[in-house]
Amino acid sequence: MGGVKTDVDGRTDIPGLYSAGETACVSVHGGNRLGANSLLDTLIFGKRSGRDAAARAKRMELARPSKKALEDEENLVADLISRPKGSGRRISEIRLELGQTMDAKVAVFREEAGIQEALETVRRLKEEAKTAYIDDHGSVFNQDLIGAIELGYMLDNAECTCVAALERKESRGAQYRTDYPERNDEEWLKHIDLERTDAGPEISYSEVTITQWEPQERTY
């Protein structure tokens, strides 16, 4: 199952940033995560991440973001809050369209044309989000603003899901491609890694570490 790629101590590619639980992908589950197995992530890797992060924090100085980074964030918030009504679509409309698109085309059953359409929709929505407006201009408990910021992350994630689903031309675990219903170990027994670039998610591959349990056909 996908997620933020980590090592067995919850470390990500960004020094000092950890991920554990539902967001993380330590790659202990294979193509699907069976029921109740999220405990493995929360209990084992939650503990390991916390321990490693605490040890690391003791050795390092508190990171101070640059003034420019802070200003950029402030500007982002100010821009979102100050967009006048009617400058574009409502944030909530975009979120709804995103959810409906992903549900219809990139959910349980997937096929090339559908995923491609979804990807195009997501990319259009990303553009539309740049001018979308919120109603709440206040500074107390502004859930509208949080919703707008979260929408950006949702769009990024949706784009990654589409790109990876399109790339993997086989069915495995939670991915079921109606146009490629068989598992294909020869070509696809590997991880698809995505990295964020200005041009969108960039694809690379990494090897699967197989220890005690060989991947097997699901027969139930």
Next chain:
Amino acid sequence: MAEYTIKVRRFQPESGEGPYWEEFNVDLDPSLSVLDGLLQAKDREDGSLSVRCSCRAAICGSCGMKINGQSGLGCKTQIGEAQEQANKMKAATGVTAAEASSPIGVQADESSNLEGTGSGPRTRESGPETSGGYERARPGAEEAAPIVIEPMGNMPVIKDLITDMESTHWTKIRRVTPWLLPHGDPPEREYVVEPESMIDITQSMACIQCGACVSACLSMEADPDFIGPAALAKAYRFVGDPRDAETRERLHDLAEDPHGIYDCTHCFSCIDACPKGVAPMDQIMRLRRRAGEEGIEDPNSGHDHEIAFTKIIEKKGTLDETLLLQESFAPGLKGKLKPTRRAIREMIASIPTAIRGLRTGKMRSLPKLIPGIHPKLPDGAQDEVQAIYKHAEEHREEFNIYIRGEEDVEPEPDVIEVEETA
């Protein structure tokens, strides 16, 4: 799909104005929740409408609110049911929950400008313009009362339906030391306990910290320092835990605090409000019972009252109310009145109640005011009552009379067999 009007008590802290009512028309399946209705209004009409929520499945405890005056979870109340409730309330009382709502000042933060005018929030007639040609008018719906949605009670309101739970909930939860206090070193592996010994506290473990009971608590309305239903239920979760070694200290602490376990008035509101069947009041009563067993003096004479009640029924079969009063305050007397000073004070304080009882006809005969005159049951029936007592003593079991819902319990036999022991 069906159309509903939800009437929300709103408060925008930066507007410089007090709370106001605003109506939204929403369009959703009756089986969806009140929270779904609120989120639709937020999405379609006004993104500044603020409500905390996360799981939408009654497990995270975020969306505590009052719906038609009743505290509960927005996500666990179906909007169709809320509509029926609103209609019933209007039909029965002639007013909606909004009109019956308490004045704003009651739950306003004192730092805000909400101090009550006693007239309830004003209504904003013209809501924000609707988008996408959404119809505001509800044809043929003249008879439907609006579903009234308010922030939780007993808490300062931060914004719309978002309340500040820190001072009214979390501080009180921390107050009861909500963690296990075992003696000795922790075991090498996990603690091992008999599953049966944990059954007693499973009900209090079901709490999701939503605050609905705190919102509904009538005692807390009168005494904001009351530790309250949620925190006391949490306290019982540890008092009843066989692994905890500080049970005595916990009970003394909770009983001796003037805002502790004896501050509950037994009104059942928290039981009605709780979406998880925790029955906080019942946990408070368990704490009282345990405190009584510890020999802790109950400032309300509640424990003595309970004992007096049981004793009188055992002796007489029906209640000798005058004797009950006497025995509750000065137990064990037989012509030798040796009550505590507090008992004398409370007996004197109860005289006006007795006079009122006489005046209103609740107490009908003067002889009944003399303790001990009340007759026993006739024809040896008293022996049967005592047989029931004997049976109960021999089959002592703690049972929880307030648990609701479907449980895997054998139905009680209708007739208690007393013949063989009688």
